[in-house]
Amino acid sequence: MDAKTESIWSGAKPNAPTPRLPRSVSCDVCVVGAGIAGLTSAYLLAQAGKSVVVVDAKPEIASGESEYTTAHLAWYLDDHFTHLASVRGDDVAKVAAASHRAAIDLVAEIARSESIDCDFQRVDGYLFAGTEGAEILDDEAKTMARLGLPHTRCTVSFAGPGSVDALRFPDHGQFHPVKYMAGLARAIRARGGEIYTRTVVEKIRGGEPCEVTTTHGDTITAQSVVIATNNPFEAGTTLHSKVAAYITYVIAAEIPKNSVPPALYWDTEDPYHYVRFAPAGPADAFQYLIVGGEDHKTGQAEDQPERWDRLKAWAKAHYPGMGPVHQHWSGQVFETPDGLGLIGPTPWNGPHVYIITGDSGMGMTHGTLGAKLVADLALGRVNEWASVYSPSRLMPGALRTLLGENLNMASQYTDWITGGDIASADGIPKGHGAIVRTGLTKLAVYNDEHGQRTTLSAICPHMGAIVRWNPGESTWDCPCHGSRFSATGTCLHGPSTADLKPVD
Ligand SMILES: Cc1cc2nc3c(=O)[nH]c(=O)nc-3n(C[C@H](O)[C@H](O)[C@H](O)COP(=O)(O)OP(=O)(O)OC[C@H]3O[C@@H](n4cnc5c(N)ncnc54)[C@H](O)[C@@H]3O)c2cc1C
Ligand code: FES
Incomplete structure (x- = not known):
């Protein structure tokens, strides 16, 4: 999509x-x-x-x-x-x-x-x-x-x-x-x-x-x-240890008015699908069929666009009367143990x-x-x-889930010692971002639709994890506690209150 x-x-x-x-x-x-x-x-x-x-x-x-x-x-x-x-x-x-x-x-x-x-x-x-x-x-x-x-x-x-x-x-x-x-x-x-x-x-x-x-x-x-x-x-870590950030996906498609109550x-299923209907405009002959699901931990998937495609296929299989998808989007939820x-x-x-x-x-x-x-x-x-x-x-009673989520958060810091997504920023296609290693640190590089490059520190200002590129929303997402940043580094979602730092 x-x-x-x-x-x-x-x-x-x-x-x-x-x-x-x-x-x-x-x-x-x-x-x-x-x-x-x-x-x-x-x-x-x-x-x-x-x-x-x-x-x-x-x-x-x-x-x-x-x-x-x-x-x-x-x-x-x-x-x-x-x-x-x-x-x-x-x-x-x-x-x-x-x-x-x-x-x-x-x-x-x-x-x-x-x-x-x-x-x-x-x-x-x-x-x-x-x-x-x-x-x-x-x-x-x-x-x-x-x-x-x-x-x-x-x-x-x-x-x-x-x-x-x-x-x-x-x-x-x-x-x-x-x-x-x-x-x-x-x-x-x-x-x-x-x-x-x-x-x-x-x-x-x-x-x-x-x-x-x-x-x-x-x-x-x-x-x-x-x-x-x-x-x-x-x-600090007090509350972050109790909330785990997940991204969930939604499509809103046409379905004939009054065809479903x-x-x-x-x-x-796990992750589960969720469905509701909503009125469209008064003059429209259709209502919205809204289907969500395909959740994953924030910053821990690379196939965002395919997730909307899978939702669309699921929706069509369950509601063959479904018309075109009008809008699609995603957002975060925060799970507790x-x-x-x-x-x-x-x-x-x-x-x-x-x-x-x-x-x-x-x-x-x-x-x-x-x-x-x-x-x-x-x-x-x-x-x-x-x-x-x-x-x-x-x-x-929920200690196992709590420990599992915290181990997952801690393991995200191994990104500090791995390579980048790509060897050189020159290989980033237009409209995309990628993490590039330089010496001991990592850069988040975005190459816009016109070939204009924005180079940022890939270090999340919140607690220092390395952000990852989200090709579905064109954002940098932190896999640790769910901070999200625009392609050019503006903070869109906390816990960070600061933007990604520009780098010369
Ligand atoms: C795709 C999707 C589907 C969902 N479906 C459902 C559903 O069907 N039913 C349901 O019950 N829930 C659902 N949820 C969850 C629900 O939408 C959210 O949990 C809820 O909207 C959160 O509301 P909120 O007021 O806590 O936060 P928000 O709506 O996120 O508001 C928080 C506000 O705080 C501001 N803010 C953050 N940091 C700062 C700061 N440092 N200084 C000043 N302002 C700041 C932000 O700008 C933001 O406007 C869904 C979520 C998603 C993403
Ligand atoms: S390190 Fe906490 S959100 Fe990035």
């Missing part, structure tokens, strides 16, 4: 440009990050009468992973209840289901009360047998019966004769995430909240008051700070600083329930989910 990657939601971003933080300011709560987690936190706090200031590094709100999501609103956990119950116990699994359900209810309530026209719709969710992992259905049915969670055994039909085994879960949801976030921003401003973009935060000090320092020197003094940057920055689907978000007081910043991270591929619900959780803590209220999501929690 050769068209530029862009999500189908991007066009709904607010037209009016958001200003950069103009000077140092004070407020009750500073929220860092204007994705679903940050905007929902700011909305709930502004609704409770707090003065809020939201800052974001990007030029516009809703420009992080919340722009690239597929926006399934699910309480069924994609890492499965059997896994969570086995590593954290039945009580935690019940709280996880209840809190994700509450998140869907909260989205519905905010959309209703703020009159946000975001195509919110209640739909059923289906876990269906893929070419592998069909036994998961039996395990899940048993676990969910034990936990008292609503589910029905059923079959679903795709192309071809017959049908496949499935489990149906009621009361899921779907929406247009960018329309929803634009509505949240309107509601925050209507309550006196301030939102600034192109404002990169590099340091947060907790205390009374807390201080947030931006890269251009201005500060925000606040009673509390919410870090809603998707992936934590300045976290709206629902969310996931198969049992037990599959639940890391939400609550940060273990490293000092008092009154809270974080929402570790979305585990369910950041629409984790971001929303996380916002409720941190807003309660910042307001001095008790929140019954706090211990379940605490960022400081130990996960002895």
Whole structure:
């Protein structure tokens, strides 16, 4: 697929440009990050009468992973209840289901009360047998019966004769995430909240008051700070050891309107495929069929373009009525060893600083329930989910996954002693990048469409791993903790807050 990657939601971003933080300011709560987690936190706090200031590094709100999501609103956990119950116990699994359900209810309530026209719709969710992992259905049915969670055994039909085994879960949801976030921003401003973009935060000090320092020197003094940057920055190794960065791929194709009932689907494969439908324009005779999957660890694959092709083939095989692919894109998710978000007081910043991270591929619900959780803590209220999501929690039951992910991160540093992708930068085709070894170090060299070369240090400014070229998105991706940079070195995704260094 050769068209530029862009999500189908991007066009709904607010037209009016958001200003950069103009000077140092004070407020009750500073929220860092204007994705679903940050905007929902700011909305709930502004609704409770707090003065809020939201800052974001990007030029516009809703420009992080919340722009690239597929926006399934699910309480069924994609890492499965059997896994969570086995590593954290039945009580935690019940709280996880209840809190994700509450998140869907909260989205519905905010959309209703703020009159946000975001195509919110209640739909059923289906876990269906893929070419592998069909036994998961039996395990899940048993676990969910034990936990008292609503589910029905059923079959679903795709192309071809017959049908496949499935489990149906009621009361899921779907929406247009960018329309929803634009509505949240309107509601925050209507309550006196301030939102600034192109404002990169590099340091947060907790205390009374807390201080947030931006890269251009201005500060925000606040009673509390919410870090809603998707992936934590300045976290040292404490939290990075608990979140593993993965890239996941999406295509959005035409399918005739009303040819399939709206629902969310996931198969049992690993990585799994995920499917939903979304309205196109009112005059269009089609709706979107949105199919995702093909996940891999960030910076640890070289066949990005083929992954979209495989998704397209999978989608066509299951939905032969599918028309042309309109858009395709990819983005990052951050997996935790037990599959639940890391939400609550940060273990490293000092008092009154809270974080929402570790979305585990369910950041629409984790971001929303996380916002409720941190807003309660910042307001001095008790929140019954706090211990379940605490960022400081130990996960002895998930130790194997934790160790596996950390060994993988550590092994990425062997790139320091290997050769480059190519012997000389002269061999890099137009429109591509490659890593070139020079003496003891490595360079990230991009040769643009006109043959103009950009030479950067390949050393990730975060913790010194060597970045890798992503030919699907034309980015430099760090295989260690998921920092991503444009072809010319601009930081697109943290934890790094700095760009790749240019080299003469
Ligand atoms: C392809 C794909 C499909 C997905 N599908 C689903 C799904 O169906 N359902 C679901 O629940 N989840 C899904 N997810 C996950 C979900 O989209 C994300 O977890 C969620 O959007 C994250 O929201 P957020 O607010 O935490 O982060 P973001 O939306 O990434 O917002 C974080 C913001 O913080 C800003 N920021 C970062 N660092 C700094 C800094 N130092 N200073 C200032 N600002 C900073 C960024 O610019 C960004 O705007 C999917 C993700 C992807 C990529
Ligand atoms: S993201 Fe941590 S070393 Fe690159």
